Amino acid sequence: MVTEALFLSVMIFIIGTLGVIIRRNAIIMFLCVELQLNAVNLAFVALSRHAGIEGQLFVFFVMTVAAAEAAVGLAIIISIFRHYETVITDNFSFLRW
Amino acid sequence: MFFVFASMAIGGALGVVLGPSPVASLLFMVVSLGSTAGIYVLLEAHFLAAIQIIVYAGAIMVLFLFVIMLLNLGHDYKKDIRGGLAVLLGFIVTGSIGGLLAKQLMASNDALIEFSGSSINLDAEIAEKGIIGVIAEPLFNEYLVAFEFTGVLLFVAIVGALVLAKKVD
Numbered sequence: 001m002v003t004e005a006l007f008l009s010v011m012i013f014i015i016g017t018l019g020v021i022i023r024r025n026a027i028i029m030f031l032c033v034e035l036q037l038n039a040v041n042l043a044f045v046a047l048s049r050h051a052g053i054e055g056q057l058f059v060f061f062v063m064t065v066a067a068a069e070a071a072v073g074l075a076i077i078i079s080i081f082r083h084y085e086t087v088i089t090d091n092f093s094f095l096r097w
Numbered sequence: 098m099f100f101v102f103a104s105m106a107i108g109g110a111l112g113v114v115l116g117p118s119p120v121a122s123l124l125f126m127v128v129s130l131g132s133t134a135g136i137y138v139l140l141e142a143h144f145l146a147a148i149q150i151i152v153y154a155g156a157i158m159v160l161f162l163f164v165i166m167l168l169n170l171g172h173d174y175k176k177d178i179r180g181g182l183a184v185l186l187g188f189i190v191t192g193s194i195g196g197l198l199a200k201q202l203m204a205s206n207d208a209l210i211e212f213s214g215s216s217i218n219l220d221a222e223i224a225e226k227g228i229i230g231v232i233a234e235p236l237f238n239e240y241l242v243a244f245e246f247t248g249v250l251l252f253v254a255i256v257g258a259l260v261l262a263k264k265v266d
Contacts, residue, residue, distance in 0.1 A: 001099065003209050005136060006202055008103045012110050012129070014195040019114035021187035024177035027119045027165060031126050034157070035110055038133055045142045049219055053231055056142055057240060060232070063152055064247040068254035070157050074164045075261035081168050082264075088177055 005046035013039035026077050026087040030070075037066050099139055105132035115178070119165045123158060130154040141219055143228045 016039060019032030041059045048055025077087060084092050109129025116122035130153050137146035179187075202209075222231050236244055 001140070003202070003206065004099060004103070005140060006209075007199075008106060008136070010195060010198045010202065011107055012133075013198075014191040015107070015110040015114055017194060018187050018191045021190060022179045022184055023114065024179060025119060027161065027170070028113070028116070028122050028177075031113055031122055031161065034153075035113055035126065035129065038130060038153070042133055042136065045137055045140050045145060048142070049140050053219065053222070053235060056145055056232055057236055059142075059145055060148070060236070061243065061247060063148060064251065067152065067157055068250050070160055071254050071258040072261065074160060075258035078164060078168065078262045087168065087170065 002046050002049060006043055009039045009043040009046065012036075012042065024088045024090055026080070026089050029089070030073055030077070034066060034070070037062060099136065102132040102135040102139070105129070106136065117176075119170050120162070123161055123165065127154050127158050130158070141223065144232050 013036055016032045016035035019035065020029050023029050023032065041062055044055040044059045044062070048059075080092060081087055086092075106129050109125045109127075109132065112125030113122045113129065116125055130149060134146040134149040134154070137143075137149060219231070226234060
C-alpha cells in the first residue's frame with residue numbers, strides 16, 4: 001500500500017511538472033503547481049502511516065501554505081490581466097511594464 | 098478500491114494538463130483532488146481527507162473559479178499547449194525526474210517493505226485518542242509556534258492579495 005501510494009505520488013508529480021512546462025495559460029500553470037503540491041502531500045500521508053503522525057501534520061501546514069500561495073498568485077494574475085488583458089504567458093515575458 | 102481512486106487521480110491530473118479550457122482543467126483538478134482524498138481515507142488519514150475536500154476542493158478551487166469568471170476566461174478555447182521544443186524539453190525534464198524517483202523507489206523497495214512492518218502503529222493511537230485527537234495533540238503542543246505562524250502567514254497573504262489586486266488609478 002505504501003509503495004503503490006508513493007508510485008502514484010511520483011506519477012502525479014511528473015504530470016504536474018509536464019503541465020507547468022507545456023501550457024501557456026498562467027491559470028492552468030498555477031493549477032499544475034497545486035497538482036505538484038498535492039502529489040507531495042500524498043507521499044507524506046503514505047509515509048506517515050508507519051513513520052508517525054508528523055507526516056500528516058506537515059500536510060496540514062502544506063495545505064495552509066498552498067491556500068496563501070493561491071490567494072497571492074491569483075491576485076498577481078488579476079493585476080497582470082488588468083495591464084495586458086491576457087493570461088497567456090508569452091505576452092508578458094518582460095519583468096517590466 | 099485503491100486502484101479505482103489511483104486511476105481517477107491520474108486521469109484527473111492528465112485532464113488538467115490537456116484540458117481545452119481553464120474551466121475544464123479546474124473541474125478535472127477537483128476530480129483529482131477528490132480521489133486523492135479517497136486515498137487518504139484508505140491510508141487512515143480521515144481528518145486530512147475531510148480537510149482536503151473542504152479546503153482544497155472546496156475553497157481553493159472555488160477561488161480559482163472566481164478568478165476565471167472575473168477575468169471572463171470561460172469561453173477561451175484557444176489552444177495554448179506549447180509545441181516543438183517546449184514539449185521535447187518537458188519530456189526530458191519530467192522523464193529525468195520520474196526516472197530518478199522511480200530508481201530511488203526501486204532501490205528502497207526492500208526498506209519500504211520492512212518499514213511497513215515497523216513498530217509505530219497509528220491504528221492503536223487512533224483508537225486511544227480518536228481521529229482528530231491524534232493530530233490535534235502534537236499540533237497544539239510541540240508544533241504550537243508553527244501553527245501560530247501559519248495564522249500570521251494567512252494574514253500577510255490576505256493583505257498582500259488585497260494590495261496586489263487593488264485597482265491602481
